[in-house]
Amino acid sequence: MITETGKVIALQGTQAWVQTIQTSACESCSARAGCGQRALAAVSGGKANQVLVLNTVDAQVGDEVVIGVDEQSLLVASLAVYGVPLLLMVLVSIGAFRLLGGTDLVAILGALVGLGAGFALVRRWQSKLGDRFQPHMVRVNRIASVTCL
Known part of the structure; x- marks a missing residue:
């Protein structure tokens, strides 16, 4: 499973808006010099991404959550x-x-x-x-x- 950490910024029914910033993982990665993901994060200026996900773990606004996608x-x-x-x-x-x-x-x-x-x-x-x-x-x-x- 590919995971990313984010923060719940809003709830919408049974779903939640999660804000992620990809540069946080890039700074601690040992392969950052040759990584395409780092290049994309640099182009976007480390801006936050917002993802609407199903709130299956009863998260509240302000909670730090881990979201994932199956490989x-x-x-x-x-x-x-x-x-x-x-x-x-x-x-x-x-x-x-x-x-x-x-x-x-x-x-x-x-x-x-x-x-x-x-x-x-x-x-x-x-x-x-x-x-x-x-x-x-x-x-x-x-x-x-x-x-x-």
């Missing part, structure tokens, strides 16, 4: 989002070129139609699967307060 789900989703549109773009472009005439314009239009169809297909597939690819709360990090007398 297999992330791999399947990445392959679908990147692979399916690209594959359909190439296949429809080649098919249009061979069937409708051998011009570059036909191939380009076929590529655009295939790319759009690929995105539509992935979106429809994702909406049918529901919450399988959504991050979820793993636990709440509660620190016991110490009172001095």
Whole structure:
């Protein structure tokens, strides 16, 4: 499971908005010099990201929580989002070129139609699967307060 720590900033019914800042993990990582994630965090300026997740651990506003995504789900989703549109773009472009005439314009239009169809297909597939690819709360990090007398 891939996890990230964040802070609950708002509750919305059975869901919670969690704010994460990715640079915190980058500063302590030994592989930060050659990491693409660090480069992305540097480009965004370490800005906070907000994620809407199902509040399965009864977190409250202000709680520090750990959210996670299953590696297999992330791999399947990445392959679908990147692979399916690209594959359909190439296949429809080649098919249009061979069937409708051998011009570059036909191939380009076929590529655009295939790319759009690929995105539509992935979106429809994702909406049918529901919450399988959504991050979820793993636990709440509660620190016991110490009172001095």
